[in-house]
């Protein structure tokens with residue numbers, strides 16, 4: 436894992452110390468829920484000491500991708516609110532659904548659609564229990580996931596789907612996280628070229644976030660093993676302007692991601708307003724983000740002497756045999772408590788108001804955006820004035 440923090444973006448969107456603390460608290464809540472979904476069927480907020488019967492019989496789900504997915508999601512939320520963006524979110528590694536379901540639940544959409552999984556202790560318990568459970572919540576970003584138009588089980592199509600959503604949709608921003616493993620598939624490797632078809636006058640924009648967490652199940656990925664300069668050259672060659680967010684210290688990474696993502700959003704808006712002012716559909720060098728963060732970021736660093744965070748072992752269930760092994764049960768409890776859930780959720784089990792206020796409202800929530808929910812959209816004539 437590269438310890439060095441590097442970035443090519445200009446400094447814009449710098450966060451205050453309080454902003455960093457708040458966004459980190461929101462992300463901690465996401466990570467707590469993602470891990471809770473994989474392991475717990477009871478005692479969702481750990482208000483009682485963790486016991487074997489609180490743990491699911493079969494542990495299924497993908498932890499490794501989840502923290503990077505929710506990290507990207509919460510940073511998009513900040514900019515949706517700041518710029519009133521009309522944005523949707525696609526997870527290429529859709530197996531990392533806990534990293535998407537968590538912010539979707541926290542912004543209230545989940546309870547609106549599935550009232551038995553409401554924003555309280557009983558609802559959270561049900562939400563955890565049903566995840567990756569027969570007849571329950573799918574382990575990928577299935578169509579039942581509010582705001583999901585991309586399931587992400589068969590790797591390779593996220594960028595194509597993102598562009599499909601952006602074409603003829605001038606006001607839409609489509610954020611798409613691409614796994615570094617996914618990026619090795621034929622369809623995805625070719626789809627990087629889709630930027631050549633994007634018309635800045637009449638299409639929306641696609642903001643890819645290449646998630647370099649280093650491993651595809653238990654093999655290293657090619658893109659995570661080539662040099663920084665080689666990646667930058669590769670994506671410049673594809674016609675993108677790559678910006679790097681690299682590291683593992685959460686506070687530093689929040690600052691870097693905030694600055695970089697805001698720079699990208701400003702760049703997209705500048706490209707679009709220039710093109711729309713003069714009506715010329717020029718090919719633009721759209722921005723993209725390369726997020727190099729550890730696989731299973733914030734999870735257990737080592738289990739019984741074996742490295743987990745930042746390694747292939749974090750891909751799926753980082754800590755197995757929890758019900759029958761008291762030492763592992765203790766490790767799980769320690770890990771879950773490291774997110775300090777008692778600071779994040781109120782007595783009823785709802786996210787505290789200070790953090791709830793960080794999410795966009797109503798249809799601006801990516802999980803409730805009409806472009807992704809099949810809801811009634813204005814007819815194309817509403818975009819009149821564009822060629």
Ligand SMILES: Cc1ncc(C[n+]2csc(CCOP(=O)(O)OP(=O)(O)O)c2C)c(N)n1
Pocket residue numbers: 497499500528530531588589590591613614615616617618620646648649650651652656730750
């Ligand atoms: C086309 C295809 N090939 C193989 C798989 C099996 N598979 C599931 S997850 C995964 C690794 C994905 O790695 P990456 O895209 O980097 O995601 P992350 O590391 O964030 O989990 C693979 C190969 C798949 N889902 N689809």
